Amino acid sequence: MNKLIKNAIWILIVVLGASAIGGIALNRGENINALWFITASLCVYAIAYRFYAAWIAATVLIVDDTRATPAERLDNGRDFVPTNKWVVFGHHFAAIAGPGPLVGPTLAAQFGYLPGTLWILFGAVLGGCVQDMVTLFLSTRRDAKSLGQMARDELGPLGGSAALIGTFAIMIILIAVLGLVVVNAMKHSPWATFTVSATIPIAILAGFYMRYFRPGQVLEASALGVILLLLSVAGGGFIDEHETMRIMFDHEGLILAWWVMAYGFAAAIFPVWLLLAPRDYLSTYMKLGTITLLAAAIIILQPDVKMPAITQFIDGTGPIFGGKLFPFAFITIACGAISGFHALIASGTTPKLLSNERDIRMIGYGGMLLESLVAIMAMIAATVLDPGVFFAINSSTGVVGVDAIDAAAKISSWGYPVTAGQMQNLARQMGEATLFARTGGAPSLAVGMASIFGSAFGEGLLALWYHFAIMFEAIFILTTLDAGTRVGRFMLQDMLGNIWPKMGETSWMPSVILTSAMVVSGWGYFLYIGVIDPNGGVNILWPLFGIANQMLAAIALCVATGILIKSGKLKYSWVTGIPLLWLVTITTTAAWQKIVSTDIRIGFFSAANDLTDKLAAGVLPPAKAAIAQKLIFNLHLDAWLTLFFVSLLWVIVFDMLRVCVRYLSGKPVPPLTESAHCPSRLVEDWVRD
Amino acid sequence: MLNKIKTFWRLVRRLSGDDAYEQYLKRYALHHQTDNGDDCQPPLSKADFFRQWQDEKWNGIKRCC
Structure with missing residues (x-):
């Protein structure tokens, strides 16, 4: 009887989920309630978690709850510590959820709500969650080794080097694009600039508090920091009204970009307690708090999604970034559907805390499901805006022109009516000078969130909500930026240490300064070019980031597929093999188009040639002619970089296939490095302590 | 209800490292109750422990996109 009820409930969930997906997929021409998106997501997640993830855990991976995990065997009370599963889940989720799932869906909304939503849902349950869970499992079985170490041990030195280079490259591109998102959000916005700047002294204050004033009182220091952050959001409003103060915080993008670089450099050489650790606390609380608030607001308010299911821009003519739905929707939304970066957290970091293998499904698969839900909410926040407003905020001046009236006319001519007056009014409500061409995704997400929060919790505070949303995005973008610069520095020191051992000493100041400067100039260059690019830069950098991130995911899936086959589980290798095949297909297609396409909005070389011709013919406006050489050089560089990424991907795919073919034909391969079974003696003592 | 709030608060403290x-200290007591050799060091002070803990925790890839 009990079983009957259970079955009935699952049948109900299937029917509900299918109707919700059917509803959002088949809806045409009418507004659709955002609650349908949440319903569809929750049903898909529940079914996938209950059946697919459970099947993978039990049948493919064969998790063994009697087996001691590295956290138990190597427990040293410091980094290896068996930890309650909810605490591990919290750490894991806080580590994987960054700004990626907020920005990607916002940009991909130019294709309409449907393609992005379906990719976020099915990409996550069949790809991203599987990648995270399998990587977590494999690393747990290998003494919490990192992805790079596993690639080296299981595939060979080639795979190991590819993983290392891939990680470093993705870090550089990621930081550049995130820096650009923050710069675009602060450009000529004294309020946003003040609030974002204020996060730095606030973090330092919290850092001193928990290090020296009240050592170890983490929650007190964080509470103080959060209160000050909220005050700084309100304080920005006063700055914005003040005649002389507002000039101090009103800057061009380029000046802000230099400041962001200086900040990144300082953060990489300062001790962690001063800036990185306290900022990380604040950003984690803001992130979790705001996402919860957004979920609550969507459920209370049930806003209508106004974007059509599919727009005409699936043909590749989109104003936010060029390129057809296939493959670019799948490149644009990386985090939220599948993100290679997660494999770095799921290997090495999280396994050191895992107390029992049976929690792998909840932490690996479940953690990514929650991130996917964050991406769905970002998609909702972007698509509840009037499409005209959405395109006005996100289309660069290079596409719609500088003049507001012309821009509004152009966007309206696409079939998404908007007027200059409407935009002016919206900008005034949000406390901004203008909202035209505020590319990068953060401002449109903030407008979306502000309108949701405003309707749910009081309309009068729109400007406050808008800048709260900007601060929320900026604070954890800056956390990723300084943590990433620091990691890049360590990786570089490690590599240079092979040549000159002194450089490998992480506390030797000349090495610290040199390597930090090298990492900052790496991403700083791309940030600089992104800022001076009249097309907004995001349209170039984001696809590059997507390709790099998907490449890293493909590396992780290669390692996983190789290990599955070497473990004699050929018949289950499709579990990671199919997502891998899909990633290789989209990444290669996207890279191919970025390199050879004759459309100047897609192909790097054709854009460079077009610019060269125009420069020679003297038809460029003087402002653009002055930077044309730099833009041409950068386009060539981007093309070569794309080629490099895709070659790296194919090298590792072939390396994996080589190992598998050798294994299947009975030839020697690198042996499995799984550590021996050791019975667990741990009792779950969480409830008692 | 009160128990639930307490559990939640404990979770928050554990998650944040508070x-x-x-x-x-608990771990120290557990591991040092059996050995009575001379190499047994007294536990670190709160400030010293926190310093070590914090420097270690933010080493390596801890944040993602």
Whole structure:
């Protein structure tokens, strides 16, 4: 009887989920309630978690709850510590959820709500969650080794080097694009600039508090920091009204970009307690708090999604970034559907805390499901805006022109009516000078969130909500930026240490300064070019980031597929093999188009040639002619970089296939490095302590 | 209800590392009750422990996109 009820409930969930997906997929021409998106997501997640993830855990991976995990065997009370599963889940989720799932869906909304939503849902349950869970499992079985170490041990030195280079490259591109998102959000916005700047002294204050004033009182220091952050959001409003103060915080993008670089450099050489650790606390609380608030607001308010299911821009003519739905929707939304970066957290970091293998499904698969839900909410926040407003905020001046009236006319001519007056009014409500061409995704997400929060919790505070949303995005973008610069520095020191051992000493100041400067100039260059690019830069950098991130995911899936086959589980290798095949297909297609396409909005070389011709013919406006050489050089560089990424991907795919073919034909391969079974003696003592 | 709030508060403290020193002392007591050799060091002070803990925790890839 009990079983009957259970079955009935699952049948109900299937029917509900299918109707919700059917509803959002088949809806045409009418507004659709955002609650349908949440319903569809929750049903898909529940079914996938209950059946697919459970099947993978039990049948493919064969998790063994009697087996001691590295956290138990190597427990040293410091980094290896068996930890309650909810605490591990919290750490894991806080580590994987960054700004990626907020920005990607916002940009991909130019294709309409449907393609992005379906990719976020099915990409996550069949790809991203599987990648995270399998990587977590494999690393747990290998003494919490990192992805790079596993690639080296299981595939060979080639795979190991590819993983290392891939990680470093993705870090550089990621930081550049995130820096650009923050710069675009602060450009000529004294309020946003003040609030974002204020996060730095606030973090330092919290850092001193928990290090020296009240050592170890983490929650007190964080509470103080959060209160000050909220005050700084309100304080920005006063700055914005003040005649002389507002000039101090009103800057061009380029000046802000230099400041962001200086900040990144300082953060990489300062001790962690001063800036990185306290900022990380604040950003984690803001992130979790705001996402919860957004979920609550969507459920209370049930806003209508106004974007059509599919727009005409699936043909590749989109104003936010060029390129057809296939493959670019799948490149644009990386985090939220599948993100290679997660494999770095799921290997090495999280396994050191895992107390029992049976929690792998909840932490690996479940953690990514929650991130996917964050991406769905970002998609909702972007698509509840009037499409005209959405395109006005996100289309660069290079596409719609500088003049507001012309821009509004152009966007309206696409079939998404908007007027200059409407935009002016919206900008005034949000406390901004203008909202035209505020590319990068953060401002449109903030407008979306502000309108949701405003309707749910009081309309009068729109400007406050808008800048709260900007601060929320900026604070954890800056956390990723300084943590990433620091990691890049360590990786570089490690590599240079092979040549000159002194450089490998992480506390030797000349090495610290040199390597930090090298990492900052790496991403700083791309940030600089992104800022001076009249097309907004995001349209170039984001696809590059997507390709790099998907490449890293493909590396992780290669390692996983190789290990599955070497473990004699050929018949289950499709579990990671199919997502891998899909990633290789989209990444290669996207890279191919970025390199050879004759459309100047897609192909790097054709854009460079077009610019060269125009420069020679003297038809460029003087402002653009002055930077044309730099833009041409950068386009060539981007093309070569794309080629490099895709070659790296194919090298590792072939390396994996080589190992598998050798294994299947009975030839020697690198042996499995799984550590021996050791019975667990741990009792779950969480409830008692 | 009160128990649930207490459990939640404990979870928050554990997640944030607010109780890291208490955990350290507990672990210290557990591991040092059996050995009575001369190499046994007294536990670190809260400030010293926190310093070590914090420097270690933010080393390596801890944040993602």
